Amino acid sequence: xxxxxxYPGCSLETAAxxxxxxxxxxxxxxxINLHEIxxxxxxxxxxxxxxxxTVAYSISARNLAIAQKMGMDVCAPCSSCFTILQKTxxxxxxxxxxxxxxNQALAAANLVYDKPVAxxxxxxxxxxxxxxxxxxxxxxxxxxxxxxxxxxxxxxxxPYGYFDDVDDPVTMDKLLQALGAEVIPYPGKVRCCGGMLMxxxxxxxxxxxxxxxxxxxDNGAEIIATACPLCQMNLExxxxxxxxxxxxxxxxxxxxxxxxxxxxxxxxxxKMGLDKLLVSPDKLLARAKEVRV
Amino acid sequence: xxxxxEPFPKSEAELRTAFWGQLGMFPEGDKIKTCLQCxxxxxxxxxxxxxxxxPRQVVALFRAGRIEDILHxxxxxxxxxxxxxxxxxxxxIRVTDTLYALKRIAMSRKIxxxxxxxxxxxxxxIGNIYRYGRNYELGLVIRFFLKSDIVKLFTMAGFGMAxxxxxxxxxxxxxxxxxxxxxxxxxxxxxxxxx
Numbered sequence: 001x002x003x004x005x006x007y008p009g010c011s012l013e014t015a016a017x018x019x020x021x022x023x024x025x026x027x028x029x030x031x032i033n034l035h036e037i038x039x040x041x042x043x044x045x046x047x048x049x050x051x052x053x054t055v056a057y058s059i060s061a062r063n064l065a066i067a068q069k070m071g072m073d074v075c076a077p078c079s080s081c082f083t084i085l086q087k088t089x090x091x092x093x094x095x096x097x098x099x100x101x102x103n104q105a106l107a108a109a110n111l112v113y114d115k116p117v118a119x120x121x122x123x124x125x126x127x128x129x130x131x132x133x134x135x136x137x138x139x140x141x142x143x144x145x146x147x148x149x150x151x152x153x154x155x156x157x158x159p160y161g162y163f164d165d166v167d168d169p170v171t172m173d174k175l176l177q178a179l180g181a182e183v184i185p186y187p188g189k190v191r192c193c194g195g196m197l198m199x200x201x202x203x204x205x206x207x208x209x210x211x212x213x214x215x216x217x218d219n220g221a222e223i224i225a226t227a228c229p230l231c232q233m234n235l236e237x238x239x240x241x242x243x244x245x246x247x248x249x250x251x252x253x254x255x256x257x258x259x260x261x262x263x264x265x266x267x268x269x270x271k272m273g274l275d276k277l278l279v280s281p282d283k284l285l286a287r288a289k290e291v292r293v
Numbered sequence: 294x295x296x297x298x299e300p301f302p303k304s305e306a307e308l309r310t311a312f313w314g315q316l317g318m319f320p321e322g323d324k325i326k327t328c329l330q331c332x333x334x335x336x337x338x339x340x341x342x343x344x345x346x347x348p349r350q351v352v353a354l355f356r357a358g359r360i361e362d363i364l365h366x367x368x369x370x371x372x373x374x375x376x377x378x379x380x381x382x383x384x385x386i387r388v389t390d391t392l393y394a395l396k397r398i399a400m401s402r403k404i405x406x407x408x409x410x411x412x413x414x415x416x417x418x419i420g421n422i423y424r425y426g427r428n429y430e431l432g433l434v435i436r437f438f439l440k441s442d443i444v445k446l447f448t449m450a451g452f453g454m455a456x457x458x459x460x461x462x463x464x465x466x467x468x469x470x471x472x473x474x475x476x477x478x479x480x481x482x483x484x485x486x487x488x
Contacts (some may be wrong), residue, residue: 042422054483116435191339278459
């Protein structure tokens with residue numbers, strides 16, 4: 001399939017705008033058309049689930065109902081949106097009563113969701129739809145020698161193991177290797193960054209991110225590739241605070257996995273918002289240009 | 294002779310009914326009955342060290358008829374939804390969803406741990422969705438720290454500026470065009486109530 005209903009989600013409009021830009025650029029370069037879901041709303045994240053089940057699924061389903069009208073599968077890059085939209089599909093499939101209620105709620109906006117659309121993550125689409133061979137053939141700048149820690153985080157693998165193993169996923173590993181990068185063994189690959197705890201209970205989250213950064217350094221990583229706006233934000237924006245709090249000296253660039261794909265494909269870094277990061281990966285990625293394939 | 298077993302006090306009985314109702318709202322919610330008390334959930338949880346009662350103890354307290362104690366704990370609000378427990382539970386209990394069920398009961402009855410504000414975040418977040426149809430990060434963070442820790446709000450200003458300069462923090466909310474639709478859906482769904 002070369003057309004997807006694109007659901008950026010709130011984070012990709014702001015803190016994770018470099019993720020948004022890189023997904024759009026990479027997909028364009030690979031001939032995949034992303035059609036933004038018109039007037040999409042917040043998926044509700046983990047927050048609405050804590051308040052009211054039926055309302056949480058109903059507002060999430062508004063986006064799916066619009067995608068149904070578009071007749072396309074959904075592409076959702078944010079881990080949290082991805083899991084919420086997946087859960088919405090699974091729970092309304094499981095419970096006909098709930099499906100009925102959600103459709104009654106949607107009817108208040110003249111919408112109907114009765115032909116479920118699949119929800120896919122860009123990592124899954126890149127590797128399992130476009131395929132590693134196609135991507136490999138388009139690599140203009142090899143990432144040879146770049147030591148990357150592949151950080152999947154929680155919600156693109158759990159709870160369902162949507163397209164990979166819940167404990168030891170390898171989809172991102174394979175993708176980065178196809179770009180020429182050296183993927184280091186990373187014991188933190190599916191450990192939690194704390195998500196919103198960085199705002200609500202900072203001390204807990206700082207500790208989790210300390211562990212993630214330390215594991216990356218200890219295994220020889222020069223850069224961490226993420227797939228989630230909260231993981232990226234916590235690891236990057238709070239790095240100096242972690243250094244202060246724990247007497248460390250981390251200076252680890254945290255990019256989205258799509259950035260590395262884009263650099264390898266020869267896309268201009270600033271088009272992908274790589275110049276908007278707090279810890280610059282420029283020096284590391286400049287090496288890629290020297291290694292022409 | 295067997296002693297007469299006292300029924301649960303009225304408040305506990307009501308909470309149990311509500312909890313069973315919530316457990317019926319996701320697949321395999323009733324598997325909580327089969328908990329072995331093995332502690333795999335607590336062992337795999339990356340934040341159990343910071344909880345006052347562990348996930349395993351949540352089930353134990355439920356069995357002991359002490360739901361109110363669970364609701365007064367910080368545990369359900371410290372869970373960051375990483376789902377590690379859910380994928381590792383040997384009998385397939387959906388622990389994360391079970392904690393969501395407890396959060397909803399706490400929210401609807403306003404039973405919270407003392408001196409704790411994480412639930413404030415959920416309230417502020419859903420307020421944003423009603424107002425704008427989308428999240429509004431700056432508003433969310435300001436609202437949260439005004440309620441929980443005003444001093445911290447000022448210490449975060451530098452960080453906020455750095456993000457703003459990079460176009461990664463918006464001053465104004467992004468409001469969807471048909472926010473009326475979202476509000477209508479929220480209102481209708483709230484009236485329909487939960488199962």
